[in-house]
């Protein structure tokens with residue numbers, strides 16, 4: 034890194050802290066005051082989770098749940114966090130701006146008509162090994178080949194040989210289950226219920242209602258994933274199981290998922306698959322099954338008015354891509370699978386998944402601060418805002434200069450709490466160094482062109 038090598042003349046930087054979402058304004062100047070002085074904060078953590086108690090309070094018998102309405106209602110009841118559980122997923126006193134990327138950042142906050150709400154939390158507070166690098170052996174078949182070869186495990190996977198062996202055994206068990214259900218009719222015959230929604234790069238979830246709430250077993254995933262066999266992404270409901278047989282367009286198996294209510298597995302990140310790669314997630318403020326057959330993130334009243342099923346908090350969930358015909362280069366536990374329609378290059382999915390708020394000016398560039406990295410392209414034009422979203426579980430800063438040569442007078446976000454944004458605009462071309470004052474191995478260089 035050559036921080037000063039290409040700088041032209043003296044700095045001329047306009048630093049702008051942004052905080053334009055009224056309900057979620059995180060800081061007027063220099064970051065989140067409460068992050069440095071949490072005792073001063075009285076803001077409750079953000080959640081709209083209802084006060085439910087535990088799975089047994091459900092009013093729906095899973096053995097009788099045969100329609101998607103029944104299954105959705107049961108899943109929502111069974112998986113809704115109680116207030117304490119929901120709060121545990123967010124740092125105290127959190128105020129946030131829209132931002133994040135599902136599948137790539139710990140937090141995702143979205144803007145709807147009620148303001149900015151949390152919609153996704155992924156992975157443990159301590160960070161996760163996402164293994165979404167095509168150059169690493171992150172897919173099911175690659176992990177299996179690695180285990181069988183006995184070759185050294187790349188350090189980035191942070192796994193011992195024993196963990197890898199155990200994980201591959203679990204995935205083999207799961208893959209055998211998937212193989213036995215390649216025909217969608219076999220899933221229908223065994224009582225799986227289609228949610229009738231096909232999510233791009235993911236597929237449609239078919240739930241086994243009788244297995245909801247019985248704990249983790251790689252031989253019994255609660256969810257099978259199918260997608261249209263013709264490769265189309267349907268715009269609307271896809272069909273359903275009727276009397277144990279599929280009625281709809283031909284479907285192909287694409288993967289498996291798990292959903293385990295916190296009442297069964299606890300509010301903390303589940304310890305289930307061996308090793309650190311399993312990145313479980315929780316949905317918040319999710320509206321499923323509306324008349325358009327799409328997931329949306331509208332408030333409960335709007336969701337129910339549109340005929341959808343609203344979940345205040347829905348988790349824990351994880352995908353496991355164990356179908357060899359859809360081996361996932363983004364990783365066996367990734368949110369997305371680029372081999373499922375619309376088929377794309379694995380590395381382009383992130384760009385389509387980034388969440389931006391109304392406070393993002395047209396043409397603004399976004400960098401997600403995730404897993405202790407400044408991610409994304411840090412290339413902007415003169416005058417083009419560069420937004421930093423902190424979607425990690427801990428505060429960071431965006432500070433000009435380097436740890437050895439800080440230039441706080443040029444720009445400094447101050448403490449940037451999880452969910453907060455910071456924007457900077459550069460007035461002159463050149464390369465500009467920045468770093469995190471809290472984690473001095475976090476450094477990056479912004480390239481500014483005319």
Ligand SMILES: [Cu+2]
Pocket residue numbers: 405428429430469470471472475
């Ligand atoms: Cu940091």
